[in-house]
Amino acid sequence: MGSSIPHLMIFDTTLRDGEQSPGASMTREEKLRIASALERLRVDVIEAGFPIASPDDFAAVRAVAETVRESIVCALARAKGEDIDRAAEALRPAARGRIHTFIATSPIHMERKLGLQPDEVVEQAVWAVRHARQYTDDVEFSPEDAGRSEPDFLCRIVEAVIKAGARTINIPDTVGYNVPEQFGALIGRLIERVPNSDKAIFSVHCHNDLGLAVANSLAAVTQGARQVECTLNGLGERAGNAALEEIVMALRTRRDFYDLELAIDTTQIVPCSRLVSTITGFPVQPNKAIVGANAFAHESGIHQDGVLKSRETYEIMRAQDVGWDTNRLVLGKHSGRNAFRTRLSELGVVLESESEVNEAFQRFKILADRKHEIFDDDLLALVTDVEWSSANEHLQLVSLKVCSETGELPSAEVTLRIDGAERRVVATGAGPVDAVFKAIIKGCDATATLLLYSVNAITSGTDAQGDVTVRLADGAHIVNGQGADVDIIVASAKAYLNALNKLKAPMDRAHPQHGGI
Ligand code: KIV
Numbered sequence: 190m191g192s193s194i195p196h197l198m199i200f201d202t203t204l205r206d207g208e209q210s211p212g213a214s215m216t217r218e219e220k221l222r223i224a225s226a227l228e229r230l231r232v233d234v235i236e237a238g239f240p241i242a243s244p245d246d247f248a249a250v251r252a253v254a255e256t257v258r259e260s261i262v263c264a265l266a267r268a269k270g271e272d273i274d275r276a277a278e279a280l281r282p283a284a285r286g287r288i289h290t291f292i293a294t295s296p297i298h299m300e301r302k303l304g305l306q307p308d309e310v311v312e313q314a315v316w317a318v319r320h321a322r323q324y325t326d327d328v329e330f331s332p333e334d335a336g337r338s339e340p341d342f343l344c345r346i347v348e349a350v351i352k353a354g355a356r357t358i359n360i361p362d363t364v365g366y367n368v369p370e371q372f373g374a375l376i377g378r379l380i381e382r383v384p385n386s387d388k389a390i391f392s393v394h395c396h397n398d399l400g401l402a403v404a405n406s407l408a409a410v411t412q413g414a415r416q417v418e419c420t421l422n423g424l425g426e427r428a429g430n431a432a433l434e435e436i437v438m439a440l441r442t443r444r445d446f447y448d449l450e451l452a453i454d455t456t457q458i459v460p461c462s463r464l465v466s467t468i469t470g471f472p473v474q475p476n477k478a479i480v481g482a483n484a485f486a487h488e489s490g491i492h493q494d495g496v497l498k499s500r501e502t503y504e505i506m507r508a509q510d511v512g513w514d515t516n517r518l519v520l521g522k523h524s525g526r527n528a529f530r531t532r533l534s535e536l537g538v539v540l541e542s543e544s545e546v547n548e549a550f551q552r553f554k555i556l557a558d559r560k561h562e563i564f565d566d567d568l569l570a571l572v573t574d575v576e577w578s579s580a581n582e583h584l585q586l587v588s589l590k591v592c593s594e595t596g597e598l599p600s601a602e603v604t605l606r607i608d609g610a611e612r613r614v615v616a617t618g619a620g621p622v623d624a625v626f627k628a629i630i631k632g633c634d635a636t637a638t639l640l641l642y643s644v645n646a647i648t649s650g651t652d653a654q655g656d657v658t659v660r661l662a663d664g665a666h667i668v669n670g671q672g673a674d675v676d677i678i679v680a681s682a683k684a685y686l687n688a689l690n691k692l693k694a695p696m697d698r699a700h701p702q703h704g705g706i
């Protein structure tokens with residue numbers, strides 16, 4: 190007999206809306222790794238991408254659709270025939286596929302972005318939903334910028350698309366303008382006033398511009414929303430989307446209040462969060478709820494005493510319930526190739542060719558010689574690095590020598606391999622990292638603006654690998670580069686080269702929400 194407690198669906202859009210965050214773009218392989226991790230987390234829906242954006246986006250959604258068997262795989266499409274056809278084609282191998290189509294409904298978007306009258310928008314939306322229904326019964330519709338749309342108009346379009354066959358109605362607060370009481374009331378009002386609202390699941394999709402995405406989503410849940418769209422670590426455009434880990438743990442920890450069932454395996458939250466952070470190069474702030482390094486550290490003396498006497502005095506959740514103990518010591522210097530490969534596959538990393546495994550294993554051995562304890566995060570950084578070194582043949586680091594001495598100007602000697610030919614360059618800088626970056630720029634005649642440079646320790650201890658993120662811009666093209674090494678100067682050089690290599694790739698993908706329909 191099934192549970193009588195209503196189910197709340199978790200719709201993860203890390204691979205679509207999360208990826209729209211400048212610099213967070215991911216390769217097909219990286220998306221596949223995250224999709225597999227999301228499936229282990231047991232999210233109900235994985236929004237895998239926007240297939241019309243580019244052939245790479247199409248291939249990534251297709252690969253996720255081929256791999257994921259349990260979660261529903263969703264593809265985004267504007268309310269246009271060619272987008273919907275492309276989404277359906279990408280989803281063809283999916284065990285359970287969903288087409289998510291959208292059109293803007295706020296006065297400002299209809300007038301300035303679409304140049305359409307409200308009647309035309311309704312007509313287009315209905316047409317799009319019917320068109321998508323030719324491919325699948327699972328069609329979701331979003332009135333973009335619903336948070337700033339006229340409630341009466343929203344009722345009208347929602348009723349029309351449900352009649353046309355939409356099974357999920359997602360209400361986005363696209364620009365993060367709403368506040369909880371107002372947004373909750375909007376959802377309650379729609380469910381109450383739309384005559385056929387019982388034929389669809391109401392969903393919400395909140396952006397975090399005012400820091401209210403999670404609060405708005407939860408307010409909507411109390412008013413009848415039964416799907417929440419969110420991303421790991423709150424990744425997403427501008428201030429991001431509602432953070433999955435916060436939504437899930439609020440609903441779990443306060444089940445007494447919300448009384449809803451979730452399918453999520455919460456012990457996978459921290460591993461998933463780390464994977465997303467490693468792949469995108471977006472670090473998680475230490476005081477971030479649930480997944481920040483300090484989230485479960487009870488540092489003040491008074492708190493520690495309380496926790497030692499009775500955990501519940503200060504802790505409302507257990508660290509292990511969200512997966513904090515899963516970053517275990519896995520391998521050491523004497524571990525063999527099989528153990529290495531097995532642990533990687535448990536982490537969702539499948540290295541396809543023998544040469545990739547060999548290369549990664551070589552690097553593992555080198556790391557194990559320098560660092561005695563190898564944790565899961567070290568392994569993830571290592572394979573991300575393998576992908577970096579083999580996938581980008583344009584610029585490679587051959588060797589690096591840095592001189593830094595008190596009272597002297599730091600200098601760097603860098604040997605690069607540029608399209609196969611070696612070149613040695615020397616430069617000085619304000620510090621050793623600055624000297625290395627200047628040498629690289631000189632060596633490859635690159636022009637790019639440095640937007641961000643950040644270093645994080647992957648694990649604890651002074652022998653931890655440094656994980657460096659470098660964000661570069663060339664006009665509107667923004668990329669994140671990453672590098673990991675126990676030597677942070679080497680990690681910095683790798684990250685910088687990784688970003689320069691990414692800048693070489695053409696930026697020919699369409700953004701779903703810019704421009705017309
Ligand atoms: O924020 C938004 O409105 C979106 C839609 C495409 C659902 O991401």
Ligand code: ZN
Binds near residue numbers: 394
């Ligand atoms: Zn969005």
